[in-house]
Structures are given as structure tokens and as C-alpha cells.
Amino acid sequence: MRQNPASVSQVEDRVKASRVNADFDQRVALAPPRAEDWVASPMAGVTRRMLDRMGDEVARATSLVRYAPRSQFERHEHGGGEEILVLDGVFSDETGDHPAGTYLRNPPGTGHAPFSREGCTLFVKLWQFARGDTQTVRVDTRRATWHAGLVPGLTVMPLHEHAGISTALVKWAPGTRFTPHTHPGGEEILVLEGLFQDEYGAYPAGSWLRNPRWSRHTPFTGSEGALIYVKTGHLGAELLAPDDAGSGG
Ligand SMILES: [Fe+2]
Numbered sequence: 001m002r003q004n005p006a007s008v009s010q011v012e013d014r015v016k017a018s019r020v021n022a023d024f025d026q027r028v029a030l031a032p033p034r035a036e037d038w039v040a041s042p043m044a045g046v047t048r049r050m051l052d053r054m055g056d057e058v059a060r061a062t063s064l065v066r067y068a069p070r071s072q073f074e075r076h077e078h079g080g081g082e083e084i085l086v087l088d089g090v091f092s093d094e095t096g097d098h099p100a101g102t103y104l105r106n107p108p109g110t111g112h113a114p115f116s117r118e119g120c121t122l123f124v125k126l127w128q129f130a131r132g133d134t135q136t137v138r139v140d141t142r143r144a145t146w147h148a149g150l151v152p153g154l155t156v157m158p159l160h161e162h163a164g165i166s167t168a169l170v171k172w173a174p175g176t177r178f179t180p181h182t183h184p185g186g187e188e189i190l191v192l193e194g195l196f197q198d199e200y201g202a203y204p205a206g207s208w209l210r211n212p213r214w215s216r217h218t219p220f221t222g223s224e225g226a227l228i229y230v231k232t233g234h235l236g237a238e239l240l241a242p243d244d245a246g247s248g249g
Pocket residue numbers: 076078082106112114
């Protein structure tokens with residue numbers, strides 16, 4: 001896809017100026033995206049739904065990103081690292097094709113020129129690596145192993161762990177009830193399938209939640225069950241900051 005230099009810089013200026021759900025002490029619960037929630041990115045054919053975003057020249061950001069069929073993103077370096085879960089379609093770059101269900105971590109210092117032949121939707125987190133987290137990760141979540149969770153009905157697929165920050169997929173059988181618990185380092189959830197619930201609401205597939213540090217809840221599922229992406233321990237954690245990146249950022 002071609003890019004138009006003038007419109008690219010306009011879009012970038014708008015994006016750089018934006019702060020979205022940037023107060024990490026606030027609970028956020030976003031319903032699945034509607035058509036109007038998707039906004040243009042600097043690249044033709046690539047749209048985004050911003051979930052949270054802070055920073056000016058280089059943003060710490062969490063987004064859903066959608067590539068239209070036969071679209072591409074410009075070559076870029078990951079100054080602060082990039083985490084991706086492929087939600088549908090096939091995402092590709094120089095390292096290969098990454099179909100739905102692929103979990104990727106591209107640590108600080110890596111770069112690529114991604115594209116999609118058939119189109120895809122991604123969950124992307126930028127600039128959210130702890131110092132010293134240099135591991136490149138590729139997990140095919142359709143084939144990786146599930147482990148028993150803490151209560152009956154719960155199974156867990158660990159995706160990554162570093163410096164007290166844990167990321168996993170968690171599968172909830174219908175009618176599962178977890179114990180009341182507190183998240184000292186916060187919790188972030190993307191509902192992938194089914195209907196996830198707690199005492200504050202019900203969250204269908206596509207919902208995104210950010211529960212602040214020291215928040216407390218008692219999640220459960222009803223007749224549907226749920227599959228969720230969960231990250232804990234990262235809110236308030238010391239993450240690599242754009243200032244640390246030096247000339248490579
Ligand atoms: Fe990237």
C-alpha cells in the first residue's frame with residue numbers, strides 16, 4: 001500500500017498528542033469495538049482502536065490493530081519492545097507467517113516490516129518491557145500446553161513471565177467461580193471468547209479491562225465459559241522508558 005506523506009504526518013501529529021486512558025490508577029472497562037472506534041494509522045489499510053496510550057514522541061500504547069488484506073506497515077524498530085497476540089487472520093513479517101493464536105514478543109532493539117496478505121487483527125502493546133527483558137518469544141497458543149488452574153474449571157497457558165509481570169491465556173469452563181482476590185500490581189484482560197464476568201459487569205469477547213493496582217474482584221463465568229488474555233503485575237512496574245532508549249529510540 002502507498003502512503004501519502006502529508007496525511008501520514010497529520011495522523012501522526014494527532015496520535016502523538018493523544019492520551020487515552022492514561023491514568024493507570026483508574027479502572028477501565030471497554031466494550032467490544034464498534035465500527036467507529038477504529039481510527040486511521042499512518043499506514044493505508046491499517047486501522048487501530050486505542051485502548052490506552054501515553055507519551056508524546058514515542059508512545060507507551062495498548063491497541064487493537066487491524067490490517068486490511070494486502071496491507072503493510074513501514075519498517076520500524078522497537079525501541080521499547082513490542083508484544084503481539086494475533087486475534088484473527090495471518091500477520092507476517094521477515095521472520096515468517098504468524099496465524100491467529102500466535103503470541104509474539106519482539107524485545108527492545110528488534111525491528112521489522114510487517115504485512116498481511118489476507119488481513120488480520122492484532123492486540124499490540126508497545127513500550128511495556130521491563131529492563132533486562134530481552135527474550136524473543138514465539139508461542140503457538142493453538143498447540144501449547146494448558147495447565148490446571150487454581151480452581152476447578154480453570155486452565156492456564158503461561159505465555160511470559162519477567163520481573164513479577166506475568167502474561168497468560170486463561171480458559172474458564174462454564175460455571176467457574178474464582179476466589180475473591182487482590183491485584184497488587186494491577187491486571188489487564190482482553191476477552192477472546194465467551195463471556196467473562198465479575199461483580200462489576202459482564203464482558204463479551206472483544207472487551208478490554210484494566211483493573212488498577214490493589215483492585216479486588218471475584219470473577220466468574222456463566223453458561224458460556226470464556227477464554228481471556230491476562231497480564232498482571234505491570235501497572236506501576238518499572239518499565240523501560242523512552243528516555244532510556246538513547247539514540248536507538
Ligand atoms: Fe512491530
